[in-house]
Amino acid sequence: MTDTVRCISPVNGELYAERPLTPDTEVDAAIAAARSAQAEWKRLPVFERARICSTAVDAMLAMRDEIVPELAWQMGRPVKFGAGELRGFEERARHMIDIADLALARIDPAPKENFRRWISREPLGVVFVVAPWNFPYLTAVNSIVPALMAGNAVILKHAAQTLLVGDRFQQAFDAAGLPSGLFRNLTLSHGQTARIISGGHVDQVNFTGSVVGGKAMEAAASGTFTGLGLELGGKDPAYVRADCDMTQSIENLVDGAFFNSGQSCCGIERIYVHRDVYSEFVDGFVDLARQYVLGDPLEDATTLGPMVKGEAADFVRGQIDAAVRAGARAHLDPKAFPRDAAGSPYMAPQVLTDVNHQMAVMVEESFGPVVGIMSVADDDEAVQLMNDSPYGLTASVWTGDLSAAEQIGDRVETGTVFMNRCDYLDPALAWTGVKDTGRGATLSKVGYETLTRPKSWHMRTSFA
Secondary structure, eight states: OEEEEEEETTSSSEEEEEEEEEOHHHHHHHHHHHHHHHHHTTSSHHHHHHHHHHHHHHHTTTTTTHHHHHHHHHOOOOOOHHHHHHHHHHHHHHHHHTHHHHSOBBOSSSTTTEEEEEEEEEESSEEEEOOOSHHHHHHHHHHHHHHHHOOOOOEEEEOOGGHHHHHHHHHHHTTTTTTTSSEEEEOOOOHHHHHHHHTOOOOOEEEEEHHHHHHHHHHHHTTOOOEEEEEEOEEEEEEEEEOOOHHHHHHHHHHHHHGGGGOTTTSSSEEEEEEHHHHHHHHHHHHTTTOOOOOOSSSSSSSOOOOOOOHHHHHHHHHHHHHHTTTTEOOOOOGSTTTOOOTTSOOOEEEEEOOOOTTTHHHSSSSEEEEEEEEEEEHHHHHHHHSSSSSSSSSEEEEEOOOHHHHHOOOOOSSEEEEESSSOOOOOOOEOOOOOGEEEEEEEEHHHHHTTTEEEEEEEOOOO
C-alpha cells in the first residue's frame, strides 16, 4: 500500500496534489469522535443545525475564486463553467436545509381515544460518504448536508482525483463552527475504505461511482447490515419526437452530451429521433457540436476540457473505432480539434449515426464526449430501445405534447423522466435509479428517509 494519494492533473499530466493516507489509528479515532459528537448533535434543534450548515455553505461559496481553477487542474472542467458547480452546490444545500424541518417532522396517525401515537425520524448515526471526481461538490453535497441536518455525523472519503475538494468541505464546516468530530475528511485507500465498511464501523454508506465499485461496496458490507445508497453507472437516452422544438432540442441535447466532456452519470449517451425529423436533427446537432473548442481548461475560450485521464479517453476512442468498423458513420473529424491526441486526455467530441445496439457505444457506458443517434419509426420503437439497457438513471422526451411525454415516461425504466430538459438535478425531486444504476435515493424529502430510521411511539394515556 502506498503512503500517499496523488492527483495527476489532466491539464499537463503532472502531479497537482498529494496527501498522506490517514493512519488506521487516526481513522478509528475519527469514527469514535464522530459517534461521540453525534450523540449530542442529534439533540440540537433542527433550526440550530440549519444555522451552522447554512454558514458552512456561505464559507464554501466564499472560496469560489480558489475552487474554480482547482477544479480545472484536478479534473479538467473549463473555468468557463467552474462556477456553475458551486451554484448547483448552493441550490441543493439550501433546499435540503430549508425542507429539513418538514421532512424530519414526526408523523401523526389519526387520533385514537386514550392513546397518543406518533412516528419520529431518528438519525442513523455515522454516515460514510464516498464521493466521485466528476462533479465533486455536487455529488458530495447530496449526502453530506442532509446527513448532518438529519442529526448524523459524516465521514468523507473523496476521490483521489479531487483531493482538494475534501479539504474544502473540511474548511467550510470548520469555519462554520460545526462541533468537532461531526464532519471529518479522511484520505483513504481502497483497503481502508473496505475495512471501515466490513467492520461495521458506520451505519450508512453513500457511494457514487461505477457498477464495479458498487459491487465492491456490497461485498464489503455483506453481513454487517450497513445501509447502502448506490448511484452507479448510466447510459441515459433521449427521444426526440416529430413535434419537438427543434432548435431548443438540439441546443440542449448537444450540451447534455458534451458538458464536462461527457463525464456525467446523467449525461446524454444515446439519442433516438423520429424518422420524420431525423435528418434535420442530425444536421443541426453536428453543426453545433463542431463549434466546441477543445483546449486548456484554464483558458476562457475553452468549452471542452480534457477528460480525466488518457486511459479514459482511449477507452472512448476504442468504442468509436469499433463502431466505425461495424458500419457506423463518424461525423466529426478529430483533426478539426488541434488538441486531440491519442493517448492523451484531450479528446475531440464525436457524433455517430448508422449505429445499433450490437455496438458497445450504444449499450455500454462511455462516460466521454461521444453520442450515437438512431432513427425510430414511432414511440413504441423508441421506448423499446430506451429500455434496452442495464442502466436506468434518467431519460428525456423532447416534445410539445405533455400527455405523450407522460405516457412514454410511464413505460420507460428509469429513475427520472425529463421533458424538454436533461442532465440536471432538481433538489426537490428524488435522485435515484433502477437496474444497475443503483439503489436508494438522495435529495428531496425522500432523501431524508434514507438518512433516518422510523421510531414508533405508542403511549397509553388512560385505562378508561
